[in-house]
Structure formats: C-alpha cells, structure tokens
Amino acid sequence: MMRKTTTEQTISVQEAIESRRSIRKFIQQPIDQQHLQNIFELVQLSPSAWNLQPWRFHVVTDVNLKKKLEEAAYGQKQVTSAPAVIVVTSDMEDVLTNIGDTVHPGLSEEQKQEEVANLSAFFNGMSVEDRGQWGLNQTNIAFGILMTAVQGYGYASNPMLGFDQDKVRDLLNLPKYVQFAGILPIGKPDDEGYPHHRFTLEKIVKFH
Template identity: 45%
Template sequence: MSVKEAMETRRSIRKYAQEPIPREDIEEMLRLASLAPSAWNIQPWRFIVVMDPEKKRELHLAANRHPQVKSAPVVIILTSDMEDAIAHIEECIHPDMPEEGKQWLKETIPKVFGAQSAEQRGQWGVAQSNIVLGYLLIAIRSLGYDSSPMYGYNPERIRQLFDLPSHVQIPAIIAIGKRAEEGHSHHRHPLHRIVRYV
C-alpha cells in the first residue's frame, strides 16, 4: 500500500492472528526502516528479532506481561548501541564522499562523542533510534502487517536475556503480526492545536 494508506490505516494492535511471518517480509520491513536518516549517518540502531516461543515467553515477563508480546508471532527489540557505532564509524561514511570529508568525520565524530559520558552518548542514540522506529511502524503496515510499539518493560532484564552490554539502550519493543482485532480509530489533535505558522 502507499505511504499515505499505511499511515492512515496503522493501528496499535494487541491481538494477533496466529500466522507466521515469512523471513523475507521481516527482512524487507527492516530494510525499509534502515533507510531512516540519522545525524552524521551514524545509524546506532540494532534489531533483535524474537520468534522463538521460549524467548518470547521470557520477554513477555520482562515486558510487564504486555499481552501483545505473547500474541504476536514476531517481536522486535529495537536497541541503540552508540559504542559499537562509534567503534566502527568508517562503516557509516559514504564511499563517494571526498577524502577530506571522510578524514574530517573520522576525526570529528570520536572527538565530539569522546567528550561525553556513555550515558550521554546513549541518550543521543535513543533520540536517533526513535526516527527508525517511526519508519519501521510504517514499513510494517505498508507490507500488510500490524504492530504495537511498547515502552513498559524492564531494560536490565532484557539485557540479561539477550546478552546485551550495559551501555546498550532499548528505545522500544514492537509486536508484529496480522491483526485479530480492529483496534481503535485514530484520535489525534486537529492541526490548529499543534501547528503554529510564523
């Protein structure tokens, strides 16, 4: 469906049909999401695709027993790993960039983030990863699936479950599948409530 249709028909769904999602569809969702922009093209986001029933059961407990974690055939954990991104900064530099531009980035990015604490870098990475989250939700719907992003969970328990370093941030968990309920229609502010022209 078109981007407009995907945005207009997306709902937060908590009950899912018990149908598997083909691996190629999951990879297409993630490919589309990964086209999201990020400052300096750092792309700090990483994805853990949870399909194993036992892992989903453990995740359900770590995610405050949100019912959609059990119901959805696939749950994606969106993480942000700024330490890994900075350690491999050359992977983010466009190959067509002039050499002086490449060198500037190689020197500037570690200098800027090196002056910050791991916590500050982590917060910056979460802000960037929220961009990819928006892309992912629309990509999921554009392929005919539904989703529910979640924020209520125990991040430390999730780090333990999936062997993540302590610096890795977890901006969201996303349940994915075919809807088994219609969900609520949109209830959003009218533009005059949220937009100001100057």
C-alpha cells in the same frame, strides 16, 4: 546503488499511516521471512545525524524467549500473541568503535580522516549515557519508519516501552550501554484496535 523493486502488493504511505492502530491480538501465523527482509530494507534507509545509523534490531520468534519477554513486559499479552517481536535497540558504542564505517565512501582519504577525527572528538567529549541518549534520538526515527513499513506490508504492530529494560538486556545478552527505542510485537491483526484519538491540528501546528 539501485534497490530492487518488489512485486508484493503494498499500500501507499498515506494508507499505511492512516490505517495503523496499536494492535494487541494477532493471528497465529508466522511472518513471511521475505516480508521481514523487505521491511528491514526499508528501515535501513532511515535518516540519522551524520548518518551514524545506531539502530540495531533483534527479531524474536522463539516461543520461550517471547514468554520471558512478556514477563519482562509486566505480562502484556500482545508479546506472546505476536508471531514476532522486534526489539529496537540503539548502540552508539558500536557506532563509535567502528566510526570509519559511517564515513561516505565517496570522500577522499583526507576528507575521511578529517570526518573521523571530528566525530571522535565530538562524541569523546560526551558521557556514554549522554551519547547513548543522542543515539536513541536517531533510533526513534527508525522505530517510526519500522511501524509504517510493517503496516505497509499488511501487518499490524504495537509499539511498547512498558517493560523492564534491565530484564530485556539480560534476555538478549546486551551490554548496559545499549538503549531501547521500544519493542514491537508484529503480525496479522486479530483485532481492530481503538479509533484514533488525537489533538487538533490547531493545538499542534503553528504557521509562522
């Protein structure tokens, strides 16, 4: 399928990665719905093992719900400052219930059945918790791409894991097995954030 191109002014991947900093104060202006659509069309293309795509996104713009999310995030003010907060969840149980949906449509019926049988056998041999963690490893890839896509469309964000997961599960009516990659307040920045502080390449990269 050819994806539609966009006429929006965007920045390069390099610029998006370089300019991203955690921003915790936002301009009070709603996010353009079309931009959100474009961002999720990019995130949708994230890779995952066996193409299982366990990521699910909840976009919270309701003021009262954001207040409750902020309370669940120990009062971190960026949650209500942001015009939208994206809660990034991972739902492997939904993936497994609908496992046939993940199989590539180009395969023959026989190949599809074989793939479904293989995947089911593999995951049925794991606990719900272990396969939840397996799914979360995939969802974290999409979380990273989400941050870059948000930046690419001229918005800023702050990845967050500092929140009470059970409280956020309750707020969004999510089952216990759903895991969180994090929450991501997004909006136009009203702050510069902190300059990058990173380990040296010598420390983190080895050439063999």
